[in-house]
Amino acid sequence: MRLIYFFLLIIFISFGCDPKNGEFAPEDDFELSAPAYFGSFNERIPEDNPMTTKGFELGRMLFYEKKLSGDNSMSCASCHQQSNAFTDGKAFSPGIDGQVGQVSTMSLVNLLWAEHFTWNGKMQSVEDQSTEPIRNPIEMHENFDNAIRKLEDAGYNRLFQEAFETDQITEELIGKALAQFQRALISSNSKYDQYLRGEYNPTPSEKRGEQLFFTHPIPGQLRGGNCGDCHLGPLTSGAIDEFQGFHNNGLDHDENMDEGLMAVTGNSTDKGRFKTSSLRNIALTAPYMHDGRFRTLEEVIDHYDNGIHQSSTLDILIIEGSNENQASGERPQLFLSEQEKEDILAFLHMLTDEEFISNSKFSNPFENENN
Amino acid sequence: MKIIKSLFYLLPFIFFACQDDIEETTTLELEFIHKAGNEDFEYGKIYQNNAGNEFSLRLWRTYISDVKLMKSDGELYAVPDSYHLIEPVDGNKFSLKLNQIPSEKYKAIQFYVGVVGEENLSGEIVGDLDPSNNMAWNWTTGYKFIRMDGEFQDELGNRRGVVVHIGKEINLKPQVFNFQQDINFSGQINKLSFDLDLLEAFQNPHTIDFEVLSDFQFNDEANLIGENYAEGFVKLIE
Structure with missing residues (x-):
């Protein structure tokens, strides 16, 4: 018994001096790795959307999920194709209604070292940027009530529960999951x-x-x-x-x-x-x-x-x-x-x-x- | 009872466990006030250099490194991992805090304008050295010490660039500031303020005329700017 107290005390002593020892990393820590010459990045991950394995996996599914478009014909990956470094080879990309935009699809790569997204810098975060094309009438042209209902019908609630500890699917969480997937798109082996x-x-x-x-x-x-x-x-x-x-x-x-x-x-x-x-x-x-x-x-x-x-x-x-x-x-x-x-x-x-x-x-x- | 007894034995260990903390330390804030001559510096505002060119800047960043404090007995205290990127973010001011400074009497502060002792970007990220912060050149060349991006209108009325990207070891310039009298750094926080004078980059000893030369990047002329900022560019305000 005495030994136990002794060890407990040793633990308190050793943690007492250095505040860093008191902080514990989240259990589900998604490993991002990047070369030092890219610059630091941990502080670039928003505090309210840390990277997790479940969040990344959910984001990956949503990125390829055609149910997020009005007629279930397009996903993010329709324009952001991996084989083309997440572009689509077109000057302007048609949305579900065949209308084209005014700017070319941007490649998705090393987004951790970027702020102000899209060609004119309109989007402040990857989260914001991720949900815009879903809503945009000339792109995926879907409203979030519909999109969320379709995701619920497809059984996504459980995946949101695992990723975000709530089974309530929201536009915000869809954006967060998509952002986690995209932040992991690090290209460093050219x-x-x-x-x-x-x-x-x-x-x-x-x-x-x-x-x-x-x-x-x-x-x-x-x-x-x-x-x-x-x-x-x-x-x-x-x-x-x-x-x-x-x-x-x-x-x-x-x-x-x-x-x-x-x-x-x-x-x-x-x-x-x-x-x-x-x-x-x-x-x-x-x-x-x-x-x-x-x-x-x-x-x-x-x-x-x-x-x-x-x-x-x-x-x-x-x-x-x-x-x-x-x-x-x-x-x-x-x-x-x-x-x-x-x-x-x-x-x-x-x-x-x-x-x-x-x-x-x-x-x-x-x-x-x-x- | 046994618990109390074991606690009693451990007490001395508990007290001495954090021996590093026994030496009293304090925080030193270094404030840098960006100026253009006597005026407070602002991005986009037009200033006149010694040669009479009217110019404005859209970016001004300065690296200082290897901050050392000289105690009254002449001993030097070196701030660890001391690489600091200075830019006018809070109006024309920038403030950085150096923690764990031994509480002592000091007679001088010294540092370099520029980045000491790095040859490429392969190493660990230390202090404010960060290859993604717009101050790196390329893999082998290391960091820019001073970066100024701006423009001026030349005699013919054309927009021309004022591009000052200075690096290379020859442009690493030591700065030494002796205090008028010893300063006791103690208590919670202490502060030293410096002026950074934009105009001094273009004068004393070399008056730079942008009509002749306004692009300073890795060329021989970049060293003229280095010689200009060696003295008078940073001033301790007492």
């Missing part, structure tokens, strides 16, 4: 990652492409492709904080450009600014830009090299980025050689992650049910 880990030896062209991608050109001193000024670091996505990751990349001039971020902020200096997307798996996500105007990566590189349109909101990182000295007010060009363009293209192909697009954890759970 050739580029393998190279960063020292497991892959890049070709000379790939190596040159990496250098060009991340180098801001300085005429006479440094040749650069100027990509990494906006597509930051190994994530190759835009800055996370506020709207720093939204840029006008010279697609149009003032008269014909789309609103972009201005639709959200109301600020005219934000006109034509769009979310800088991740370039992870970019070789699989054609067509490119918010309106899918470029069919190939060659066209995209040509745009940055010699297709920039000047405007009052053109990003200064593009204005100040050329391999040759340009006169004030001259249309910015990169002056890349054909070889340099090929090298950048080779680097972009390094970002394809075969494991990500074939990972069975992210695939359709209904596939064997004639769905």
Whole structure:
């Protein structure tokens, strides 16, 4: 008996000094792993929606669940197809009524290192972004009363109980489960990652492409492709904080450009600014830009090299980025050689992650049910 | 009775178990006030540099690292994992709290503008070093020490960029501030305030004329900005 008290006391003593020891991780802890060079992420998971295995599994089912659409014909995965890095190969995607939207389906990847979702930054969280297409009349066009009733009929209550400790299905919980699934969509096993880990030896062209991608050109001193000024670091996505990751990349001039971020902020200096997307798996996500105007990566590189349109909101990182000295007010060009363009293209192909697009954890759970 | 007895034996262990805590510590708050000359700094506001260019910024971030405090006897206390990213978030201010500072009399504070001792982004995330925070260059090049993104209108009326992305070891600049008299850091919290003066990045000793040069990234000219912020850019307010 005495020994028991003694041990109890030892336990209290050892926990007394370091407050960290007092905190216990939740029992059902979903393991997310990502390379250190992506940056920290645990604090980016919302406190009111921690990752759990049951939540992830439910989210995966809902992601592929056609009952969430008005006529049970579409799911999130209709436009976000895993084999295309969660895009659909179209400039604009038709919804259940055959109507098309005005922007291209965005790839879903490494969303933990992003805020302000969709091309104009309208959505504050993955949770908000996840339920919008369900409601949207030109997308899945369903109201949540119907959707929830269909999920109840299909026996989803038990899965919500397991994931969220309530069998009441709500729009909010549908969003949370979908967000958990999407936060787990981490792509970090491309050739580029393998190279960063020292497991892959890049070709000379790939190596040159990496250098060009991340180098801001300085005429006479440094040749650069100027990509990494906006597509930051190994994530190759835009800055996370506020709207720093939204840029006008010279697609149009003032008269014909789309609103972009201005639709959200109301600020005219934000006109034509769009979310800088991740370039992870970019070789699989054609067509490119918010309106899918470029069919190939060659066209995209040509745009940055010699297709920039000047405007009052053109990003200064593009204005100040050329391999040759340009006169004030001259249309910015990169002056890349054909070889340099090929090298950048080779680097972009390094970002394809075969494991990500074939990972069975992210695939359709209904596939064997004639769905 | 047995319980009480065993408790009695354990009492000394309980008291000494947390010996680390016996040394008294306090918190030191470092406040950084972003200025442009005498004016409080604001994003988007137009300022004039020494060369007469009118310019504004949309982003201004500064890394400081390796904060050390010098005690009155000359001994140095090094803040662990000391990498701090400073930016005007609370109006033009930024405040960071250093905890577990030994309660003592100090005569100076020193730190670097820039990131000490890192060569690439492969390592663990320490302090405010985080490859996803818009201050990293690429895998091998490490972090930008100072980042300013802005623009100015040139003589011909064209929009031009003011792009200041400074890194590289040569631009790691030590800052030493001796207190006018020793300061006793004790109690709950103590505070030191610093000004960060934007205009000092473009003057003293090198007056930077944006008409000539407004893009400072990894080029030789970036070192001119480094030499400018080496002195006078950070000022201790006493």
